[in-house]
Amino acid sequence: MSIEIFPKSSANTIWYNDTKTYYISSSANTIAWYSQEANPFENKVILVTGGTGFIGSSFCRKFLDMGAKKVISFSRRWNDSEKLKNKLGNDPRLRCVNGDIVDYQSLLYATKGVDYILHTAAYKAVDSAEYNSQECTRVNVIGSINIINAAIENNVRGVFGISTDKACAPINTYGRTKALMESLLINANSLGKTMFSVARYANVAGSSGSVIHKFAESITEDMVANVTDPDMTRFYFTEHDAIEFVYSSFLDMIESEERGLVYIPKMKSTTAPELAQAITNYLWGADKDVSPKINIIGVRPGEKMHESMIDKAEVANDIGDRYVIYPPVCHWDAHQARRGEQLEPGTEYTSFNTERFDEKELQELIKAVFN
16 A cells, blocks of 8 residues: 655545545645555446446446456346447447346346446436336335345445435435435445445436437427526536546445445536527537527426535535535444535535536537537
8 A cells, every 4th residue: 555645635535547546534734645456346246237228338338348257237128238238349248137126036136146236227207207106116216125135135245326316305206216215225234234325416418318419309400499497407417427426436435435425426507598509509510600499398297497416404525526425324334434524504506506517618518429
């Protein structure tokens, strides 16, 4: 183990490169960074639920690139499994298991010999969840309970769940089920040796169902953007940023051995008309002075005007490039130390009060989707 001293201005951050992780131990006006091998996924068996999905498939590639012994894509989309194999070059370390997380026996079988689980599978359509609440609950809640029980029974080292901003002060069925998923995974730390933590984040630009593709299609065809409310704000970041955020948070849970955390990224936001204009500029050229017609269609069922990632009732810590929420009750570690600087009680983190994208940054966001 090596130790290097850096200025305190670097406090409360964790930096990774290909082979090292740097941890922080602060004292006086210096920071001691302890480095050690930082690839716990090398030669390990990793299961990705929802492995054929937008984020899940990206992580199958990521774990293979990190030298995993075997990556198991667990998905009920059997027809997409072949596409995933082809996408990843028919890597022999990739195993595609067709199954449903609500089927405990198939999940129990798939998790035998697994070291780590990344749980991305979800019913995530906000509007349709209002009319299919039982199916949404079955997948997001019962499925997560099955993952917890299978992981503990098969001595999985760690489970990292993917949540959503909709779980923060939820007002819709999808958000309520994901909030319960968060609670289930966090409290599962008291049931055994398996570590559980969660990443809560918002919109990944260009993901399946993204408004960016819908805007691009309607602007190309009719120069129209259907907007629910012109003042509505939304968080966004790129697929690359999403993958790196989840990966580094997962890594942090493993290396720090702190369990039960909710990791939250620092994201920027924009309004729908600003996003539509940025897409128009990308498609037609910013010098053309062309603007789409904004068609107001009204707020859809279960939508918020502004997205939230930290509610005023939650207590979060700022650890540099992200926030973390420690469990309010920690049965498994009564003396758990807390990193970073605690936010003032009652602090809210929303797409309304966060930093906004400027015009250049929005253009870069759109380019990342279409390039």
